[in-house]
Amino acid sequence: MNxxxxxxxxxxxxxxxxGTNARFALITDFNAxxxxxxxxxxxxFPSADFGSLESAINxxxxxxxxxxxxxxxxxxxxxxxxxxxxxxxxxxxxxxxxLKAEFSFEQLEVINDFAAFAYAAPYLDDSQNMAVKAGQAxxxxxxxxxxxxxxxxxxxxxxxxxxxxVLSCEAxxxxxxxxxxxxxxxxxxxxxxxxxxxxxxxxxGPGIAHxxxxxxxxxxxxxxxxxxxxxxxLATTGQCEVCDATLNQFCDWIGSVAGDLALTFGxxxxxxxxxxxxxxxxQRLLSxxxxxxxxxxxxMSQYTSQIPVTLVTQDNIPFIGAAACIHVKSxx
Amino acid sequence: MNxxxxxxxxxxxxxxxxGTNARFALITDFNAxxxxxxxxxxxxFPSADFGSLESAINxxxxxxxxxxxxxxxxxxxxxxxxxxxxxxxxxxxxxxxxLKAEFSFEQLEVINDFAAFAYAAPYLDDSQNMAVKAGQAxxxxxxxxxxxxxxxxxxxxxxxxxxxxVLSCEAxxxxxxxxxxxxxxxxxxxxxxxxxxxxxxxxxGPGIAHxxxxxxxxxxxxxxxxxxxxxxxLATTGQCEVCDATLNQFCDWIGSVAGDLALTFGxxxxxxxxxxxxxxxxQRLLSxxxxxxxxxxxxMSQYTSQIPVTLVTQDNIPFIGAAACIHVKSxx
Numbered sequence: 001m002n003x004x005x006x007x008x009x010x011x012x013x014x015x016x017x018x019g020t021n022a023r024f025a026l027i028t029d030f031n032a033x034x035x036x037x038x039x040x041x042x043x044x045f046p047s048a049d050f051g052s053l054e055s056a057i058n059x060x061x062x063x064x065x066x067x068x069x070x071x072x073x074x075x076x077x078x079x080x081x082x083x084x085x086x087x088x089x090x091x092x093x094x095x096x097x098x099l100k101a102e103f104s105f106e107q108l109e110v111i112n113d114f115a116a117f118a119y120a121a122p123y124l125d126d127s128q129n130m131a132v133k134a135g136q137a138x139x140x141x142x143x144x145x146x147x148x149x150x151x152x153x154x155x156x157x158x159x160x161x162x163x164x165x166v167l168s169c170e171a172x173x174x175x176x177x178x179x180x181x182x183x184x185x186x187x188x189x190x191x192x193x194x195x196x197x198x199x200x201x202x203x204x205g206p207g208i209a210h211x212x213x214x215x216x217x218x219x220x221x222x223x224x225x226x227x228x229x230x231x232x233x234l235a236t237t238g239q240c241e242v243c244d245a246t247l248n249q250f251c252d253w254i255g256s257v258a259g260d261l262a263l264t265f266g267x268x269x270x271x272x273x274x275x276x277x278x279x280x281x282x283q284r285l286l287s288x289x290x291x292x293x294x295x296x297x298x299x300m301s302q303y304t305s306q307i308p309v310t311l312v313t314q315d316n317i318p319f320i321g322a323a324a325c326i327h328v329k330s331x332x
Numbered sequence: 333m334n335x336x337x338x339x340x341x342x343x344x345x346x347x348x349x350x351g352t353n354a355r356f357a358l359i360t361d362f363n364a365x366x367x368x369x370x371x372x373x374x375x376x377f378p379s380a381d382f383g384s385l386e387s388a389i390n391x392x393x394x395x396x397x398x399x400x401x402x403x404x405x406x407x408x409x410x411x412x413x414x415x416x417x418x419x420x421x422x423x424x425x426x427x428x429x430x431l432k433a434e435f436s437f438e439q440l441e442v443i444n445d446f447a448a449f450a451y452a453a454p455y456l457d458d459s460q461n462m463a464v465k466a467g468q469a470x471x472x473x474x475x476x477x478x479x480x481x482x483x484x485x486x487x488x489x490x491x492x493x494x495x496x497x498v499l500s501c502e503a504x505x506x507x508x509x510x511x512x513x514x515x516x517x518x519x520x521x522x523x524x525x526x527x528x529x530x531x532x533x534x535x536x537g538p539g540i541a542h543x544x545x546x547x548x549x550x551x552x553x554x555x556x557x558x559x560x561x562x563x564x565x566l567a568t569t570g571q572c573e574v575c576d577a578t579l580n581q582f583c584d585w586i587g588s589v590a591g592d593l594a595l596t597f598g599x600x601x602x603x604x605x606x607x608x609x610x611x612x613x614x615q616r617l618l619s620x621x622x623x624x625x626x627x628x629x630x631x632m633s634q635y636t637s638q639i640p641v642t643l644v645t646q647d648n649i650p651f652i653g654a655a656a657c658i659h660v661k662s663x664x
Contacts, residue, residue: 109494156499
């Protein structure tokens with residue numbers, strides 16, 4: 001029987017399970033004043049040290065001196081299909097119901113990393129993140145999250161008077177649209193090598209290399225065999241004009257992509273951009289045409305103009321999102 | 333006190349409020365075997381006969397001999413913002429909370445017409461609709477709804493193990509992407525007249541006229557001043573080759589647009605297309621490249637291939653959606 005008062009917070013085990021690291025923490029409280037979760041007992045293990053998720057969780061519990069919580073949410077870098085999770089890089093496989101039974105959790109949720117980002121969005125710390133575009137967020141409306149990394153991820157926190165839910169999706173794979181004449185020329189070049197020019201074929205780590213190749217062709221320059229890190233290095237040090245133009249175009253064009261996703265997700269609650277790439281090009285993003293291209297949507301330009309866009313650089317997003325997933329459901 | 337057994341269905345007032353007609357009905361039961369709502373006491377009034385929504389509702393209640401229900405859901409052809417609804421064409425304005433109090437409803441929801449379509453999607457009658465594309469719907473996954481009419485509407489029924497909600501959006505206003513060389517040539521022509529070539533600038537009634545103009549330019553033919561109805565008539569009677577090519581391109585290209593929306597909405601639960609235009613060109617749609625273009629998404633072609641697409645021609649979608657909105661919430 002639960003004899004706690006309703007004001008007492010039942011701790012939540014949260015985890016961020018990736019191919020490299022398995023990170024665990026306990027959410028021990030929620031501060032309604034600051035709208036922040038209290039994250040404690042944060043431990044990181046190399047994922048490859050464990051043969052299964054279960055053994056990693058057991059290792060975590062053995063290292064903290066805290067009663068095992070009855071609620072848990074795991075953010076995993078991979079798809080969850082009908083309660084089954086395969087983390088192919090690690091060879092880990094688990095079933096959500098079996099895991100729940102094994103650890104006697106009263107509540108267990110498993111969500112993917114961009115779903116966690118969407119759940120986390122209302123609980124971020126403004127002081128740790130960067131406003132890319134000013135606006136007026138509707139606090140009851142949908143929030144879009146997105147970002148280029150290994151691929152292009154996106155999700156939406158849907159909030160209506162009838163209920164809320166997180167939409168997980170494959171938005172990175174839609175056909176990339178051209179807005180400017182340069183966009184069009186670049187897509188024409190990309191099509192020479194790629195069957196389908198999707199958003200992700202440009203807006204991702206490997207995509208930067210594709211975009212560089214196309215930019216070189218448009219400029220009539222011979223492309224070198226460079227990866228994203230090399231392109232970024234040569235652009236930043238001023239050693240390669242094509243690399244510089246590539247990253248500028250990347251920052252400009254992603255504004256149009258983000259504006260389209262804001263429209264498709266009805267994201268009057270705001271857009272949050274993250275992932276591995278954009279936090280490393282903050283100044284370039286700020287001096288780019290991102291804001292102009294985000295808003296440039298014909299008769300809907302007023303709609304997109306009012307939406308704030310935030311670059312998320314704070315750590316612990318998967319922990320916050322996992323906590324929010326449980327917290328929102330418990331307080332529904 | 334409610335002395336009804338839990339198996340007894342509390343009736344729901346449903347309405348479909350448009351600029352031309354205000355339609356009302358009572359949902360008197362839900363048949364779990366057929367997954368269908370029982371719709372009775374259907375009455376249609378000319379909207380312009382009334383000075384307010386309240387007077388139309390009173391007229392409905394005065395004409396039916398049935399106790400006033402305690403639950404109601406209204407589908408309106410317009411935006412709902414912070415509980416305020418303005419139906420500008422009719423000069424009607426109402427506040428959801430005030431309306432709820434005035435009619436002593438225990439529960440009142442007001443949703444827009446595409447949100448109603450999304451709520452209705454799991455409760456449609458297969459025998460009344462047409463499979464455009466075969467597939468295997470995941471019954472627990474998101475469902476996308478969309479369709480060209482006066483504009484291009486879209487919405488998503490988000491279904492996850494953590495909850496469900498309907499996403500309303502402005503997806504018709506995203507930038508239209510070119511997939512084929514003909515698409516690209518048409519967009520180039522459209523750009524000569526339009527600042528922003530959105531999905532809706534082609535996929536709507538007025539859009540068909542835009543597309544016809546661009547098609548004539550691409551074919552080097554002088555365009556006549558034709559509206560969508562005239563283009564359709566001339567195409568169907570074989571009197572205008574450009575009109576025929578326009579409608580074929582419309583059916584082909586909307587396959588690519590629908591495929592992108594399916595990816596952005598993660599719609600493994602299926603795609604339902606409706607609206608005023610496509611039901612009138614069923615045979616052309618079936619013989620078009622819609623299915624091929626829907627699935628043609630590079631490395632995600634397997635994902636889109638499995639998604640079934642249904643053309644919704646059955647009547648009463650707003651009633652079914654309004655009923656489902658209340659029913660789902662009551663049974664959550």
